[in-house]
Amino acid sequence: MRLVSFDAFRTLRLPGVRYVKPENFLQQRATVEAADWILFPEYWQIGALVFGLHKRIFPSLPSYLLGHDKIEMTRAFQAIAPHHVPETLIEANTPECAARVWDSLVAPFVAKIPRSSMGEGVFLIETHSDWETYLAKTPTIYAQEYLPIDRDLRIVIVGEQIVSAFWRLQSHDGFHNNLARGGRIGDAAIPAAATELALFLANTLGIDHAGFDIAMVGGHPYVLEFNRLFGHQGLGGQHDQLAEAMLAYLRKYSDHHEPHDPIRPNPILPIAI
Structure with a gap:
């Protein structure tokens, strides 16, 4: 199995991987074309690799396309598991739309910049001044x-x-749970409803490398988002397991089989939506 990686850090524990700098991928086209899998390309390479050179990539194309933008991600969640998505309003950032969203949601509420990660670009809106600060920073309203x-x-x-x-316990700011923003790791039992929801979403949408953020409210799981390139802080000593799972998956589909096609979903676990 011939593997070419564009991210040396995330494929460090995989055997026999050929590393290519992303900016040199066309100069090393022969190496790229000979590969069975292209691992962790940059987002800007996807068009050339998938549609131009017809290469199989990991993470999957849905992982890239949906993971690149919270708006696309949330709309996909709403389509397949609407009762597991917090009420979300997505609008153009115009005065009319901003006023309508402000009147529709009860403060406090959360507003996000669509392309952000690690807790950056997430705002707790408690006052109209908070709302105006957010509106000045985002291209699109996501509330x-x-x-x-x-x-x-x-x-x-x-x-x-x-x-x-x-579990990620809330940081001292009373809002963010992200480990990068001061959140802490908890050791309580993991609810089966949360893992079932994450597996359902991943399998139905064709997501094969992601950290899903799930909130539990009264025993009911809500999906907040997923991160295609998730942080490794909370993995502890599980880096080898991560590499083993990745390698097993690539081997499984390296010959004549294709990974799950999201156009014809076959969910691993049924879930009430």
């Missing part, structure tokens, strides 16, 4: 109901399996 939680779950899926799942 979501505030869930009464002090923690959430990070569920890491690689290939077709859960590699890691842990």
Whole structure:
């Protein structure tokens, strides 16, 4: 199995990987074309690799396309699991739309910049001044109901399996749960409803490398988002398991089989939506 990686860090534990600098991929076209898999390309390479050279990539094309923008991601979640998505309003950033969203949601609520990660670009809106500050920074309005939680779950899926799942306890700012923003790891039991939801979403949408953020409210799981390139802080000593899961998945589909096609979904686990 010939593997070419554009991210040396994330494929460090995989055997026999050929690393190519992303900016040199066309100069090393022969190496790229000979590969069975292209691993962790940059987003700007996707068109050339998938549609131009017809290469198989990991993470999957849906992982890139949906993971690149919270708006696309949320709309996909709403389509397949509407009762597991917090109330979310997506509008153009115009005065009329801003006023309508402000009147529709009860403060406090959450507003996000569509392309952001690690808790950056996430705002707690408590006053109209907060709202105006957010509007000045975002190209599109993405506003979501505030869930009464002090923690959430990070569920890491690689290939077709859960590699890691842990609680993220709220940071001292009273809002962010991200480890990059001061959140802490909790050791409470992981609810089956949360892992079932993450697997359902990943398999139905064709997501094969992601950290899903799931909130539990009264025993009911809500999906907040997923990160295609999730942080490794919470993995502890599970890096080898992550690499093993990745390698097993690539081997499984390296010959004449193709990974799950999201156009013809076959969910791993049924879930009430």
